[in-house]
Amino acid sequence: MSETEAEKELRRERATAAALEARAQTDVPLDMPLECIVTTVEQSFDLVVVIALLGKGLAGAYAKLPSLNVALIAGKDAAVRRRFTLAHELGHHYLGHGPRFDTNSSMNDEADPDESSANRFAAEFIAPQPAVERFVGELDDDSPTLELVCRLSNHFAISPLSARIRLETAGIVTDRALLGPLDAQIKDHQAKGCFERLGLEDRDDLCKLPADQLPRLPAEAHGSALADFLDGQINADELAATIGRSSEQVEEALGRSVV
Ligand SMILES: [Zn+2]
Structure with missing residues (x-):
């Protein structure tokens, strides 16, 4: 059953309130911008950030590995886009939506309550x-x-x-x-x-890393199935078994040929 306008508005308000609550968990005051969203997210939440050359069309993903929650961000995207995608994946994590793969079009699907909520969360988290x-x-x-x-x-x-x-x-x-x-x-x-x-220049943060310095992996992810996959040590079947997805979904999302 689709949502009524009143239900939609209530859901948006909840996502906004959750983002403000999440920002209050960080050490950055609510009336200030984030110096580096990657650093802030990893310091304040049970979520690590991987920036890598993902499959075609994929903007990001939220994966729950056995001992690690991971936000995957597409390295092909510009830094401003990577920051928004990371805030969006944090939204899925913080709002309890569960694992998912985000393409540019699925992220913009405002008819999907989870995607719409994650976008609202992201906007408020980055720019309260x-x-x-x-x-x-x-x-x-x-x-x-x-x-x-x-x-x-x-x-x-x-x-x-x-x-x-x-x-x-x-x-x-x-x-x-x-x-x-x-x-x-x-x-x-x-x-x-x-x-x-x-004379305005973009923030020099971890989302600004050039393609030749990718994948960007946090210390905690070294030795994980995901790091092994990105390093070419395991195949999509093995990664799929680890994260509970089909190998077709993994191949499609992580596009082995371009990693
Ligand atoms: Zn999403």
């Missing part, structure tokens, strides 16, 4: 309402322009599109007549020039 309000409140000029979108994007190390959506969901810019032109400018790739004009 108090942090958005503080940042915008301290700007000399908070006019609803592309510059505001780019400054917010840079402050939280998220994509311009995520920043523009956050401005709306945080209630900073809600007028469609103002949001429409911002959407058009982002779609027209004007954010890049704006970043350059403003």
Whole structure:
């Protein structure tokens, strides 16, 4: 049975509240951005982060190995995207959704209650309402322009599109007549020039690791079935047996040919 609008709203509010509760478990104040989401997640939660060249179409995955919970993040994606995917996988972990593979399209499926909740969780975890309000409140000029979108994007190390959506969901810019032109400018790739004009550079964190330094494995994952798989020491059948999935699902998700 599909959800009613009231049920959807209640679920979104719960996901937001859970993200704020999760942020309170970290040592980063709620009104500040995360310096490195990988470090924060591994220090504060029972979840380790692997950034690797995953199978085609896969953005991330949440796996429960016998002694390890793992967030797998696609190394092919840009750093801003990797950060959001990690926050999304943390959402699945924190909200108790269980293991799953996320493609770009499945993550964006707002009709799936778990995916929609994980996205809501991710947005609030990376850019909590108090942090958005503080940042915008301290700007000399908070006019609803592309510059505001780019400054917010840079402050939280998220994509311009995520920043523009956050401005709306945080209630900073809600007028469609103002949001429409911002959407058009982002779609027209004007954010890049704006970043350059403003001298804004992306956060130098673990999500920024270049492809030649992947896979990124936490110390705890060395010696695990997953590390062995990424190192080529075990095949998909063996990994599948370990994580309770079929080898076809593992092959499809982790795309052996491109690992
Ligand atoms: Zn998901």
